Amino acid sequence: MSSATSNTINPGAPATGAGVAAPGTSPTFSPLYQQIKSLILQSLQSGEWKPGELIPSEVELANRFKVSQGTVRKAIDELSAENLVMRRQGKGTFVATHHEARAQFRFLRLMPDAGEPHSADNNILEVKRLRAPAEVARQLDIKSGDSVIFIKRVQSFDGAPTIVEELWLPGAIFKGLTAERLVEYKGPMYGLFETEFGTRMIRASERIRAVAADESTAGLLNVAHNTPLLSVERVSYTYGDKPVEVRRGLYRTDSHHYQNDLS
Amino acid sequence: MSSATSNTINPGAPATGAGVAAPGTSPTFSPLYQQIKSLILQSLQSGEWKPGELIPSEVELANRFKVSQGTVRKAIDELSAENLVMRRQGKGTFVATHHEARAQFRFLRLMPDAGEPHSADNNILEVKRLRAPAEVARQLDIKSGDSVIFIKRVQSFDGAPTIVEELWLPGAIFKGLTAERLVEYKGPMYGLFETEFGTRMIRASERIRAVAADESTAGLLNVAHNTPLLSVERVSYTYGDKPVEVRRGLYRTDSHHYQNDLS
DNA sequence: AAGTGGTCTAGACCACTTT
DNA sequence: AAGTGGTCTAGACCACTTC
DSSP: OOOOOHHHHHSSSSTOTOOOOOTTTOOOOOOOHHHHHHHHHHHHTTTTTTTTTBBBHHHHHHHHSSSSSSHHHHHHHHHHHHTSEEEEETTEEEOSSSSSHHTTTTTTTTSSSSSOOOOEEEEEEEEEEEEEEEEHHHHTTTTTTTTEEEEEEEETTTTEEEEEEEEETTTTTTTOOOOHHHHOOSOOOOHHHHHHHHHOEEEEEEEEEEHHHHHHHHHTTTOOOEEEEEEEEEEEGGGGGEEEEEEEEEEESSSSSEEEEEO | OOOOOOHSTTTTSSSTTTTOOTTTTTOOOOOOHHHHHHHHHHHTTSSSTTOBBOOOOOOHHHHHHHHHHHHHHHHHHHHHHSSSSEEEETTTEEEEEEHHHHHHHHOOOOOEESOOOOOOOEEEEEEEEEEEHHHHHHHHHHOOOOEEEEEEEEEETEEEEEEEOOOOEETTTTTTHHHHHHHHHOOOHHHHHHHHHHHOOOOOEEEEEEEEEHHHHHHHHHTOTTTTTEEEEEEEEEEGGEEEEEEEHHHHHSSSSEEEEEE
Protein backbone atom coordinates (compact mmCIF):
# COMPACT_ATOMS: atom_id res chain seq x y z
CA MET A 1 0.00 0.00 0.00
CA SER A 2 2.66 2.48 0.94
CA SER A 3 4.73 1.16 -1.95
CA ALA A 4 5.58 3.67 -4.66
CA THR A 5 5.98 2.01 -8.07
CA SER A 6 3.49 4.34 -9.64
CA ASN A 7 3.94 3.21 -13.17
CA THR A 8 2.88 -0.33 -12.44
CA ILE A 9 -0.05 0.16 -10.10
CA ASN A 10 -1.17 3.74 -10.41
CA PRO A 11 -1.55 4.71 -14.05
CA GLY A 12 -5.04 3.34 -14.26
CA ALA A 13 -6.17 5.07 -11.11
CA PRO A 14 -5.61 8.81 -11.57
CA ALA A 15 -8.73 10.21 -13.15
CA THR A 16 -8.93 10.18 -16.93
CA GLY A 17 -6.07 7.73 -17.36
CA ALA A 18 -3.57 9.95 -19.12
CA GLY A 19 -1.09 8.08 -21.21
CA VAL A 20 -3.39 5.17 -21.96
CA ALA A 21 -2.60 3.40 -25.19
CA ALA A 22 -4.37 0.84 -27.32
CA PRO A 23 -4.04 -2.65 -25.84
CA GLY A 24 -1.14 -4.55 -27.27
CA THR A 25 0.98 -1.51 -27.96
CA SER A 26 3.84 -0.38 -25.75
CA PRO A 27 2.29 2.37 -23.65
CA THR A 28 5.40 4.49 -23.01
CA PHE A 29 4.36 5.63 -19.57
CA SER A 30 5.23 9.13 -18.51
CA PRO A 31 5.92 10.02 -14.87
CA LEU A 32 2.86 10.43 -12.70
CA TYR A 33 3.50 14.11 -12.11
CA GLN A 34 3.54 14.70 -15.86
CA GLN A 35 0.16 13.04 -16.14
CA ILE A 36 -1.14 15.22 -13.32
CA LYS A 37 0.31 18.24 -15.08
CA SER A 38 -1.56 17.32 -18.23
CA LEU A 39 -4.81 17.00 -16.31
CA ILE A 40 -4.35 20.42 -14.73
CA LEU A 41 -3.44 21.80 -18.13
CA GLN A 42 -6.71 20.48 -19.53
CA SER A 43 -8.64 22.31 -16.83
CA LEU A 44 -6.79 25.50 -17.66
CA GLN A 45 -7.32 25.11 -21.38
CA SER A 46 -11.00 24.23 -21.05
CA GLY A 47 -11.62 27.35 -19.02
CA GLU A 48 -12.71 25.42 -15.93
CA TRP A 49 -10.38 27.76 -14.03
CA LYS A 50 -10.21 31.20 -15.61
CA PRO A 51 -7.30 33.65 -15.70
CA GLY A 52 -6.87 35.38 -12.35
CA GLU A 53 -8.88 32.75 -10.48
CA LEU A 54 -7.74 30.55 -7.62
CA ILE A 55 -7.26 26.91 -8.46
CA PRO A 56 -7.89 24.11 -5.92
CA SER A 57 -5.27 23.69 -3.23
CA GLU A 58 -2.49 21.17 -3.55
CA VAL A 59 -4.09 18.99 -0.88
CA GLU A 60 -7.42 19.02 -2.66
CA LEU A 61 -5.88 18.18 -6.02
CA ALA A 62 -3.88 15.39 -4.39
CA ASN A 63 -7.10 13.89 -3.03
CA ARG A 64 -8.89 14.33 -6.32
CA PHE A 65 -6.19 12.59 -8.33
CA LYS A 66 -5.35 10.03 -5.64
CA VAL A 67 -1.68 10.95 -5.49
CA SER A 68 0.51 12.52 -2.83
CA GLN A 69 0.76 16.25 -2.35
CA GLY A 70 4.41 16.10 -3.41
CA THR A 71 3.44 14.80 -6.81
CA VAL A 72 0.85 17.52 -7.35
CA ARG A 73 3.45 19.98 -6.16
CA LYS A 74 5.96 18.92 -8.76
CA ALA A 75 3.33 19.22 -11.49
CA ILE A 76 2.42 22.74 -10.37
CA ASP A 77 6.11 23.62 -10.06
CA GLU A 78 6.50 23.13 -13.78
CA LEU A 79 3.33 25.00 -14.65
CA SER A 80 4.57 27.85 -12.50
CA ALA A 81 7.98 27.81 -14.22
CA GLU A 82 6.15 28.08 -17.56
CA ASN A 83 4.18 31.09 -16.29
CA LEU A 84 0.85 29.34 -16.61
CA VAL A 85 0.02 29.67 -12.93
CA MET A 86 1.30 31.84 -10.10
CA ARG A 87 1.83 30.65 -6.55
CA ARG A 88 1.34 32.89 -3.56
CA GLN A 89 2.33 31.61 -0.19
CA GLY A 90 -0.53 31.54 2.26
CA LYS A 91 -3.10 32.38 -0.41
CA GLY A 92 -3.01 29.70 -3.05
CA THR A 93 -2.23 29.12 -6.70
CA PHE A 94 -3.78 31.39 -9.33
CA VAL A 95 -4.23 31.08 -13.06
CA ALA A 96 -1.81 33.50 -14.75
CA THR A 97 -3.31 36.52 -16.47
CA HIS A 98 -2.14 39.32 -18.75
CA HIS A 99 -3.91 41.86 -16.53
CA GLU A 100 -0.79 42.41 -14.47
CA ALA A 101 2.23 44.66 -14.65
CA ARG A 102 4.38 41.58 -14.29
CA ALA A 103 3.04 39.91 -17.44
CA GLN A 104 3.34 43.01 -19.63
CA PHE A 105 7.07 43.10 -19.93
CA ARG A 106 7.37 39.47 -20.93
CA PHE A 107 5.95 40.40 -24.31
CA LEU A 108 7.26 43.92 -24.74
CA ARG A 109 11.02 44.03 -24.83
CA LEU A 110 11.50 47.56 -26.10
CA MET A 111 12.99 49.57 -23.26
CA PRO A 112 13.95 53.24 -23.00
CA ASP A 113 17.73 53.74 -23.03
CA ALA A 114 17.41 55.70 -19.80
CA GLY A 115 14.67 55.91 -17.22
CA GLU A 116 11.78 53.68 -16.32
CA PRO A 117 9.65 51.89 -18.89
CA HIS A 118 6.49 53.88 -19.42
CA SER A 119 3.18 52.74 -20.82
CA ALA A 120 2.31 53.38 -24.43
CA ASP A 121 -0.43 55.40 -26.10
CA ASN A 122 -2.17 53.20 -28.54
CA ASN A 123 -3.38 54.68 -31.82
CA ILE A 124 -5.48 52.27 -33.87
CA LEU A 125 -5.23 53.17 -37.55
CA GLU A 126 -7.18 50.39 -39.14
CA VAL A 127 -9.20 47.30 -38.33
CA LYS A 128 -10.67 45.15 -41.07
CA ARG A 129 -11.48 41.67 -42.16
CA LEU A 130 -9.58 40.22 -45.05
CA ARG A 131 -8.54 36.94 -46.58
CA ALA A 132 -5.32 35.58 -45.13
CA PRO A 133 -2.28 36.12 -47.36
CA ALA A 134 -0.41 32.89 -48.04
CA GLU A 135 2.48 33.60 -45.68
CA VAL A 136 0.25 34.65 -42.78
CA ALA A 137 -2.00 31.64 -43.34
CA ARG A 138 1.01 29.37 -43.16
CA GLN A 139 2.13 30.93 -39.89
CA LEU A 140 -1.35 30.76 -38.36
CA ASP A 141 -1.79 27.20 -39.58
CA ILE A 142 -5.02 28.04 -41.42
CA LYS A 143 -5.95 27.88 -45.09
CA SER A 144 -4.80 30.60 -47.41
CA GLY A 145 -7.78 32.85 -48.02
CA ASP A 146 -9.47 32.07 -44.69
CA SER A 147 -10.91 35.10 -42.93
CA VAL A 148 -8.52 36.99 -40.70
CA ILE A 149 -8.79 40.24 -38.76
CA PHE A 150 -6.17 42.79 -39.67
CA ILE A 151 -5.12 45.54 -37.31
CA LYS A 152 -2.69 48.38 -37.87
CA ARG A 153 -1.64 50.65 -35.06
CA VAL A 154 1.01 53.09 -33.87
CA GLN A 155 2.32 53.12 -30.31
CA SER A 156 3.87 56.21 -28.80
CA PHE A 157 6.08 56.60 -25.76
CA ASP A 158 6.21 60.02 -24.12
CA GLY A 159 4.33 61.37 -27.09
CA ALA A 160 6.90 60.10 -29.61
CA PRO A 161 5.58 57.58 -32.15
CA THR A 162 7.89 54.59 -31.77
CA ILE A 163 6.24 51.40 -33.01
CA VAL A 164 4.19 50.69 -36.13
CA GLU A 165 2.55 47.30 -35.93
CA GLU A 166 0.40 45.14 -38.14
CA LEU A 167 -1.47 42.18 -36.66
CA TRP A 168 -3.32 39.27 -38.18
CA LEU A 169 -5.73 37.21 -36.05
CA PRO A 170 -7.77 34.17 -37.07
CA GLY A 171 -11.29 35.40 -37.83
CA ALA A 172 -12.80 32.21 -36.45
CA ILE A 173 -11.46 32.92 -32.97
CA PHE A 174 -11.70 36.70 -32.81
CA LYS A 175 -15.17 37.06 -34.31
CA GLY A 176 -16.67 40.38 -33.35
CA LEU A 177 -13.41 42.22 -32.70
CA THR A 178 -13.95 45.80 -33.86
CA ALA A 179 -12.01 49.04 -33.83
CA GLU A 180 -14.41 50.39 -31.19
CA ARG A 181 -13.71 47.61 -28.73
CA LEU A 182 -9.97 47.97 -29.29
CA VAL A 183 -10.07 51.70 -28.74
CA GLU A 184 -12.39 51.57 -25.72
CA TYR A 185 -10.39 48.87 -24.00
CA LYS A 186 -7.95 50.07 -21.40
CA GLY A 187 -4.97 47.87 -20.67
CA PRO A 188 -2.90 45.41 -22.63
CA MET A 189 -4.27 43.95 -25.84
CA TYR A 190 -3.49 40.42 -24.67
CA GLY A 191 -5.71 41.17 -21.67
CA LEU A 192 -8.60 41.92 -23.99
CA PHE A 193 -7.97 38.77 -26.01
CA GLU A 194 -7.96 36.77 -22.81
CA THR A 195 -11.14 38.10 -21.24
CA GLU A 196 -13.23 38.87 -24.33
CA PHE A 197 -12.24 36.00 -26.57
CA GLY A 198 -11.07 33.34 -24.14
CA THR A 199 -7.72 33.06 -25.85
CA ARG A 200 -4.61 33.36 -23.74
CA MET A 201 -1.18 33.87 -25.32
CA ILE A 202 1.34 31.77 -23.47
CA ARG A 203 4.38 31.79 -25.71
CA ALA A 204 5.78 33.70 -28.68
CA SER A 205 8.61 33.38 -31.14
CA GLU A 206 10.24 36.43 -32.69
CA ARG A 207 12.47 37.00 -35.71
CA ILE A 208 14.37 40.24 -35.57
CA ARG A 209 16.00 42.14 -38.41
CA ALA A 210 17.23 45.58 -39.37
CA VAL A 211 15.35 47.17 -42.27
CA ALA A 212 15.05 50.57 -43.92
CA ALA A 213 11.91 52.63 -43.31
CA ASP A 214 9.66 52.88 -46.34
CA GLU A 215 7.99 56.22 -46.99
CA SER A 216 4.68 55.34 -45.38
CA THR A 217 6.27 54.02 -42.20
CA ALA A 218 8.74 56.90 -42.08
CA GLY A 219 5.80 59.29 -42.10
CA LEU A 220 4.03 57.48 -39.27
CA LEU A 221 7.14 57.34 -37.11
CA ASN A 222 8.27 60.84 -38.00
CA VAL A 223 11.68 59.78 -39.27
CA ALA A 224 13.50 60.19 -42.56
CA HIS A 225 12.94 57.80 -45.41
CA ASN A 226 15.33 54.81 -45.17
CA THR A 227 16.01 55.29 -41.49
CA PRO A 228 17.12 51.91 -40.03
CA LEU A 229 14.32 50.31 -38.03
CA LEU A 230 14.07 47.12 -36.04
CA SER A 231 11.75 44.64 -37.70
CA VAL A 232 10.15 42.25 -35.23
CA GLU A 233 8.03 39.46 -36.61
CA ARG A 234 6.18 37.55 -33.93
CA VAL A 235 4.04 34.45 -33.92
CA SER A 236 2.15 33.93 -30.64
CA TYR A 237 0.80 30.64 -29.41
CA THR A 238 -1.94 29.61 -27.03
CA TYR A 239 -2.45 26.25 -25.28
CA GLY A 240 -1.37 23.24 -27.29
CA ASP A 241 1.14 25.32 -29.24
CA LYS A 242 -1.61 26.60 -31.47
CA PRO A 243 -0.57 29.80 -33.32
CA VAL A 244 -3.20 32.54 -32.90
CA GLU A 245 -1.46 35.78 -33.77
CA VAL A 246 0.98 37.09 -36.33
CA ARG A 247 2.45 40.48 -35.58
CA ARG A 248 4.89 42.52 -37.61
CA GLY A 249 6.35 45.51 -35.86
CA LEU A 250 8.78 48.22 -36.90
CA TYR A 251 10.54 49.87 -33.96
CA ARG A 252 12.44 53.12 -33.76
CA THR A 253 15.61 52.40 -31.80
CA ASP A 254 17.20 55.81 -31.51
CA SER A 255 16.17 56.27 -27.89
CA HIS A 256 14.94 52.78 -27.12
CA HIS A 257 16.47 49.32 -27.46
CA TYR A 258 15.29 45.74 -27.58
CA GLN A 259 16.40 44.15 -24.35
CA ASN A 260 17.30 40.46 -24.28
CA ASP A 261 18.85 38.42 -21.53
CA LEU A 262 20.67 35.24 -22.42
CA SER A 263 20.72 32.78 -19.57
CA MET B 1 15.71 13.50 15.55
CA SER B 2 13.49 13.08 12.55
CA SER B 3 12.20 16.58 13.16
CA ALA B 4 12.73 19.00 10.30
CA THR B 5 12.89 22.60 11.53
CA SER B 6 16.09 23.21 9.68
CA ASN B 7 16.32 26.87 10.44
CA THR B 8 16.39 26.38 14.17
CA ILE B 9 18.64 23.37 14.56
CA ASN B 10 20.52 22.96 11.31
CA PRO B 11 21.94 26.27 10.17
CA GLY B 12 25.01 25.94 12.32
CA ALA B 13 25.73 22.41 11.20
CA PRO B 14 26.16 22.47 7.42
CA ALA B 15 29.80 23.13 6.71
CA THR B 16 30.83 26.77 6.41
CA GLY B 17 27.63 28.07 7.98
CA ALA B 18 26.24 30.08 5.12
CA GLY B 19 23.94 32.85 6.18
CA VAL B 20 25.59 33.34 9.55
CA ALA B 21 25.30 36.85 10.88
CA ALA B 22 26.93 38.76 13.68
CA PRO B 23 25.42 37.83 17.03
CA GLY B 24 22.62 40.13 18.06
CA THR B 25 21.55 40.98 14.53
CA SER B 26 18.54 39.41 12.89
CA PRO B 27 20.05 36.64 10.77
CA THR B 28 17.48 36.47 7.94
CA PHE B 29 17.87 32.76 7.38
CA SER B 30 17.53 31.39 3.91
CA PRO B 31 16.19 27.89 3.23
CA LEU B 32 18.66 25.08 3.77
CA TYR B 33 18.70 24.12 0.11
CA GLN B 34 19.68 27.66 -0.81
CA GLN B 35 22.60 27.47 1.58
CA ILE B 36 23.63 24.15 0.03
CA LYS B 37 23.30 25.72 -3.40
CA SER B 38 25.65 28.51 -2.34
CA LEU B 39 28.19 26.00 -1.08
CA ILE B 40 28.11 24.07 -4.36
CA LEU B 41 28.34 27.36 -6.22
CA GLN B 42 31.50 28.21 -4.28
CA SER B 43 33.07 24.93 -5.33
CA LEU B 44 32.20 25.67 -8.95
CA GLN B 45 33.52 29.20 -8.77
CA SER B 46 36.74 28.23 -7.01
CA GLY B 47 37.49 25.68 -9.70
CA GLU B 48 37.37 22.76 -7.29
CA TRP B 49 35.22 21.08 -9.95
CA LYS B 50 36.18 22.16 -13.46
CA PRO B 51 33.95 22.52 -16.54
CA GLY B 52 33.10 19.13 -18.01
CA GLU B 53 34.00 17.27 -14.83
CA LEU B 54 31.77 15.06 -12.71
CA ILE B 55 30.74 16.49 -9.36
CA PRO B 56 30.14 14.31 -6.29
CA SER B 57 26.93 12.31 -6.26
CA GLU B 58 23.82 13.57 -4.49
CA VAL B 59 24.26 10.96 -1.77
CA GLU B 60 27.85 11.99 -1.17
CA LEU B 61 27.00 15.68 -1.03
CA ALA B 62 24.13 14.92 1.34
CA ASN B 63 26.54 13.13 3.67
CA ARG B 64 29.10 15.87 3.37
CA PHE B 65 26.65 18.63 4.23
CA LYS B 66 24.67 16.56 6.75
CA VAL B 67 21.36 17.08 5.01
CA SER B 68 18.98 14.76 3.23
CA GLN B 69 19.42 13.80 -0.41
CA GLY B 70 16.19 15.62 -1.22
CA THR B 71 17.63 18.90 -0.06
CA VAL B 72 20.79 18.47 -2.13
CA ARG B 73 18.57 17.53 -5.01
CA LYS B 74 16.58 20.72 -4.82
CA ALA B 75 19.80 22.76 -4.74
CA ILE B 76 21.14 20.98 -7.82
CA ASP B 77 17.76 21.32 -9.53
CA GLU B 78 18.18 25.07 -9.48
CA LEU B 79 21.79 24.98 -10.62
CA SER B 80 20.69 22.76 -13.47
CA ALA B 81 17.87 25.15 -14.41
CA GLU B 82 20.47 27.94 -14.53
CA ASN B 83 22.66 25.88 -16.86
CA LEU B 84 25.52 25.75 -14.38
CA VAL B 85 25.51 21.95 -14.18
CA MET B 86 24.08 19.20 -16.34
CA ARG B 87 22.47 16.05 -14.99
CA ARG B 88 22.70 12.73 -16.75
CA GLN B 89 20.68 9.86 -15.44
CA GLY B 90 22.79 6.88 -14.47
CA LYS B 91 26.04 8.80 -14.91
CA GLY B 92 26.02 11.76 -12.59
CA THR B 93 26.04 15.54 -12.55
CA PHE B 94 28.61 17.43 -14.61
CA VAL B 95 29.86 20.98 -14.55
CA ALA B 96 28.50 22.78 -17.61
CA THR B 97 30.96 23.71 -20.35
CA HIS B 98 30.99 25.75 -23.53
CA HIS B 99 32.68 22.87 -25.37
CA GLU B 100 29.35 21.47 -26.47
CA ALA B 101 27.02 21.97 -29.38
CA ARG B 102 24.23 22.51 -26.89
CA ALA B 103 25.90 25.51 -25.23
CA GLN B 104 26.82 27.27 -28.49
CA PHE B 105 23.37 28.34 -29.50
CA ARG B 106 22.54 29.86 -26.15
CA PHE B 107 24.90 32.71 -26.99
CA LEU B 108 24.53 32.92 -30.75
CA ARG B 109 21.02 33.80 -31.76
CA LEU B 110 21.61 34.64 -35.40
CA MET B 111 19.96 31.93 -37.49
CA PRO B 112 19.77 31.39 -41.23
CA ASP B 113 16.30 32.15 -42.62
CA ALA B 114 16.24 28.68 -44.16
CA GLY B 115 18.27 25.58 -43.48
CA GLU B 116 20.30 24.39 -40.55
CA PRO B 117 22.57 26.67 -38.54
CA HIS B 118 26.12 26.24 -39.76
CA SER B 119 29.35 27.04 -37.99
CA ALA B 120 31.17 30.28 -38.69
CA ASP B 121 34.59 31.02 -40.14
CA ASN B 122 36.35 33.30 -37.79
CA ASN B 123 38.59 36.01 -39.19
CA ILE B 124 40.57 37.87 -36.55
CA LEU B 125 41.39 41.37 -37.78
CA GLU B 126 43.02 42.85 -34.76
CA VAL B 127 44.09 42.08 -31.20
CA LYS B 128 45.67 44.72 -29.02
CA ARG B 129 45.95 46.08 -25.55
CA LEU B 130 44.54 49.48 -24.83
CA ARG B 131 43.20 51.62 -22.04
CA ALA B 132 39.52 51.10 -21.37
CA PRO B 133 37.29 53.81 -22.83
CA ALA B 134 34.99 55.32 -20.21
CA GLU B 135 31.84 53.56 -21.39
CA VAL B 136 33.50 50.14 -21.62
CA ALA B 137 35.10 50.62 -18.21
CA ARG B 138 31.73 51.39 -16.73
CA GLN B 139 30.22 48.26 -18.23
CA LEU B 140 33.13 46.05 -17.09
CA ASP B 141 33.07 47.63 -13.64
CA ILE B 142 36.74 48.61 -13.85
CA LYS B 143 38.45 51.99 -13.76
CA SER B 144 38.50 54.09 -16.87
CA GLY B 145 41.97 53.74 -18.39
CA ASP B 146 42.60 50.27 -16.95
CA SER B 147 44.18 47.85 -19.38
CA VAL B 148 41.80 45.93 -21.61
CA ILE B 149 42.29 43.56 -24.52
CA PHE B 150 40.57 44.66 -27.68
CA ILE B 151 39.61 42.20 -30.42
CA LYS B 152 38.05 42.88 -33.78
CA ARG B 153 36.87 40.06 -36.00
CA VAL B 154 34.60 39.16 -38.89
CA GLN B 155 32.51 36.00 -38.93
CA SER B 156 31.34 34.44 -42.17
CA PHE B 157 28.60 31.93 -42.83
CA ASP B 158 28.83 29.89 -46.04
CA GLY B 159 31.61 32.18 -47.12
CA ALA B 160 29.52 35.33 -46.73
CA PRO B 161 30.82 37.87 -44.19
CA THR B 162 27.90 38.40 -41.82
CA ILE B 163 29.08 39.67 -38.45
CA VAL B 164 31.61 42.36 -37.53
CA GLU B 165 32.38 42.27 -33.85
CA GLU B 166 34.49 44.24 -31.42
CA LEU B 167 35.28 42.82 -27.98
CA TRP B 168 36.76 44.29 -24.84
CA LEU B 169 38.10 42.00 -22.12
CA PRO B 170 39.62 42.99 -18.76
CA GLY B 171 43.41 42.79 -19.15
CA ALA B 172 43.81 41.56 -15.59
CA ILE B 173 41.88 38.40 -16.32
CA PHE B 174 42.87 37.66 -19.90
CA LYS B 175 46.57 38.33 -19.56
CA GLY B 176 48.49 36.60 -22.33
CA LEU B 177 45.65 36.43 -24.82
CA THR B 178 47.21 36.94 -28.26
CA ALA B 179 46.05 36.88 -31.85
CA GLU B 180 47.95 33.63 -32.37
CA ARG B 181 46.11 31.79 -29.64
CA LEU B 182 42.78 33.08 -30.93
CA VAL B 183 43.54 32.00 -34.47
CA GLU B 184 44.97 28.61 -33.54
CA TYR B 185 42.11 27.76 -31.26
CA LYS B 186 39.42 25.60 -32.77
CA GLY B 187 35.96 25.82 -31.30
CA PRO B 188 33.93 28.50 -29.57
CA MET B 189 35.71 31.51 -28.11
CA TYR B 190 33.95 31.03 -24.78
CA GLY B 191 35.47 27.55 -24.72
CA LEU B 192 38.92 29.08 -24.95
CA PHE B 193 38.15 31.61 -22.23
CA GLU B 194 36.93 28.78 -20.03
CA THR B 195 39.87 26.40 -20.44
CA GLU B 196 42.75 28.84 -20.94
CA PHE B 197 41.73 31.60 -18.59
CA GLY B 198 39.48 29.88 -16.06
CA THR B 199 36.66 32.30 -16.75
CA ARG B 200 33.28 30.89 -17.61
CA MET B 201 30.52 33.08 -19.06
CA ILE B 202 27.24 32.11 -17.46
CA ARG B 203 24.89 34.92 -18.41
CA ALA B 204 24.69 37.81 -20.84
CA SER B 205 22.53 40.84 -21.42
CA GLU B 206 22.01 42.26 -24.90
CA ARG B 207 20.74 45.59 -26.22
CA ILE B 208 19.59 45.41 -29.81
CA ARG B 209 19.13 48.24 -32.26
CA ALA B 210 18.95 48.96 -35.97
CA VAL B 211 21.75 51.15 -37.28
CA ALA B 212 23.16 52.22 -40.65
CA ALA B 213 26.43 50.68 -41.83
CA ASP B 214 29.35 53.11 -41.78
CA GLU B 215 31.81 52.94 -44.67
CA SER B 216 34.36 50.80 -42.89
CA THR B 217 31.82 48.22 -41.73
CA ALA B 218 30.06 48.24 -45.10
CA GLY B 219 33.34 47.30 -46.69
CA LEU B 220 33.96 44.44 -44.31
CA LEU B 221 30.48 43.02 -44.75
CA ASN B 222 30.37 43.65 -48.46
CA VAL B 223 27.22 45.76 -48.34
CA ALA B 224 26.38 49.29 -49.45
CA HIS B 225 27.08 52.25 -47.24
CA ASN B 226 24.12 52.92 -44.91
CA THR B 227 22.69 49.44 -45.22
CA PRO B 228 20.56 48.74 -42.12
CA LEU B 229 22.40 46.41 -39.73
CA LEU B 230 21.46 44.85 -36.43
CA SER B 231 23.53 46.31 -33.61
CA VAL B 232 23.94 43.89 -30.70
CA GLU B 233 25.69 45.17 -27.61
CA ARG B 234 26.39 42.44 -25.11
CA VAL B 235 27.75 42.40 -21.59
CA SER B 236 28.65 38.90 -20.37
CA TYR B 237 28.91 37.88 -16.74
CA THR B 238 30.73 35.14 -14.89
CA TYR B 239 30.08 33.81 -11.37
CA GLY B 240 28.91 36.40 -8.89
CA ASP B 241 27.43 38.53 -11.67
CA LYS B 242 30.83 39.92 -12.43
CA PRO B 243 30.99 41.49 -15.93
CA VAL B 244 33.95 40.16 -17.91
CA GLU B 245 33.21 40.91 -21.55
CA VAL B 246 31.79 43.73 -23.60
CA ARG B 247 30.96 42.85 -27.18
CA ARG B 248 29.55 45.05 -29.91
CA GLY B 249 28.39 43.25 -33.01
CA LEU B 250 26.92 44.41 -36.30
CA TYR B 251 24.91 41.73 -38.07
CA ARG B 252 23.74 41.50 -41.66
CA THR B 253 20.12 40.37 -41.55
CA ASP B 254 19.27 39.95 -45.20
CA SER B 255 19.47 36.17 -45.11
CA HIS B 256 19.71 35.64 -41.35
CA HIS B 257 17.61 36.76 -38.41
CA TYR B 258 17.99 37.12 -34.68
CA GLN B 259 15.80 34.45 -33.12
CA ASN B 260 14.16 35.08 -29.78
CA ASP B 261 11.60 33.03 -27.91
CA LEU B 262 9.40 34.73 -25.34
CA SER B 263 8.15 32.33 -22.76
C1' DA C 1 25.59 -6.09 -9.11
C1' DA C 2 26.45 -1.54 -7.93
C1' DG C 3 26.07 3.31 -8.54
C1' DT C 4 23.72 7.35 -10.38
C1' DG C 5 19.93 10.44 -11.08
C1' DG C 6 14.49 10.33 -11.29
C1' DT C 7 9.98 9.48 -9.15
C1' DC C 8 6.77 8.81 -5.37
C1' DT C 9 5.13 8.64 -0.77
C1' DA C 10 3.95 10.04 4.11
C1' DG C 11 4.56 12.91 7.58
C1' DA C 12 6.45 16.87 10.03
C1' DC C 13 7.06 21.63 10.63
C1' DC C 14 7.65 26.60 8.89
C1' DA C 15 6.02 31.15 6.86
C1' DC C 16 2.35 33.62 5.42
C1' DT C 17 -2.58 35.01 4.92
C1' DT C 18 -7.24 35.15 6.25
C1' DT C 19 -11.00 34.34 9.44
C1' DA D 1 -7.17 28.81 14.63
C1' DA D 2 -7.32 27.17 10.16
C1' DG D 3 -5.78 26.96 5.50
C1' DT D 4 -2.27 27.67 1.97
C1' DG D 5 2.13 27.11 -0.20
C1' DG D 6 7.32 26.21 1.19
C1' DT D 7 10.89 23.32 3.30
C1' DC D 8 12.87 19.07 5.05
C1' DT D 9 13.31 14.32 6.03
C1' DA D 10 13.58 9.15 5.43
C1' DG D 11 12.76 5.48 2.81
C1' DA D 12 11.21 2.96 -1.22
C1' DC D 13 11.49 1.81 -5.94
C1' DC D 14 12.43 2.89 -11.06
C1' DA D 15 15.44 3.88 -15.25
C1' DC D 16 19.78 4.14 -16.89
C1' DT D 17 24.84 3.41 -17.12
C1' DT D 18 28.90 1.04 -16.05
C1' DC D 19 31.56 -2.73 -14.20
